[in-house]
Amino acid sequence: MSGARLEVIERNCKGCSICVEFCPKNVLEMDVFLVTVPRPEDCIKCMQCELLCPDFAIKVHDE
C-alpha cells in the first residue's frame, strides 16, 4: 500500500527507538539518535509509530 508520508519532527525526537521496534513493516530505522524513514513506500498506515511515540515526534500523513 502506498500513499503515506511519514514526518519526523527532529526537534522532538529523543531517539528511544520505540517506533522502529514496533513498526510491523520495518519502515523506520535509527540513525544513531534520530529516526529516519528509508522505506516509506512499505507503510500500511497502522499508526503504531504515531500512537506509541512518547515525544510527539512522528506523524503519518495521507498523501
Place this chain on the structure above:
Amino acid sequence: MAYDYEKSIRPGKLPHIWCPGCGHGIVMKGLIRAMDTCELDRAKTSIVSGIGCASRLPGYLDACTLHTAHGRAAAFATGVKLADPEMTVIVCGGDGDGTAIGGNHFIHACRRNIDMTYVVMNNYIYGMTGGQFSPCTPTGAKASTTPYGNPDPIFDISKLAIGAGATFVARTTAAHPREIDKLIVQGIKHKGMAVIEVLDDCPTTYGRRNKFRSVVDMMKELKKNAVPAKAAAKMTAEQLQGKFLTGVLFQDTEKPEYCEMYQEVINKAQGA
C-alpha cells in the same frame, strides 16, 4: 490522518522533559484524544496534579490546569469539583504521588465517589527523585534505596480503588495506546469516581536496575503480561501467575455521587 495533538498543547512546550522512551508521553497523547472524543470545553476542564514525573503532564496541556502539593492532587480536585460541579475534573499522578504520599487523599476521594477521573501512571518507582522504591515496586525488584531487592509486597492500585469505593476502575498499559483513550473516555463519561491505572515504563530509574536492556524490552514485557479481564475468566490461576488484568475491572452506576449528596445538604440547610 495524522492526529493534531499540537492544538491541545501550550505553544513552545515541546519537547517535553520526560526521558527518552518514558510512557507518560503516550498517556498524555491518550488523554488528549480522550478529551477530544468527549468534546470537552477546555475552559470547563480542570486537570489537577501533584508532584512527580507524571504530575508534570498538566503543564503541557491547554486547559485549566492546577499543579499542587505532593500527593494532594485528589484533595485539590475535590475542592475544584465542589466549588463548580459543572467542571470536568481530571487528576493525573504517579504511583508514589497517588498511593504513598497521597494515599489518604486517594482512598477518601474514592470513598466519597466524587465525580472525577483519576489517571494513575504506575511506573513502579519514584522516577523524579532518583529511583526510590514506591508502594508499587514489585517484590524483589531493585531500586536506588533497595539495592538488594525490595522486600515489601505491592499495592494493587485497582484493587485498592475498588476496596475504597471508587465506582469505575480500569487498568491498561502504555503499550496499549488505543485502550488508554477508550478507558479515559469511559471514565470521563462515568458519573462518580473513575480510576484508570496505566502501567508504564521508567527506563531511566527502574529499567536499567532491573535487567531491562532497553525501553522496548519494557514495553514488550507490559504487552506480554497484560491479560484482558474477559479472557482471564477462562484461565486457570496457574496461567495467570505473574500476569495482570486489563480493561474495565469494576463499574457501579448505583452508588450516589458526592456533589449531588452535598447539594441535598445545602438544600436542607437553606430550608428548601
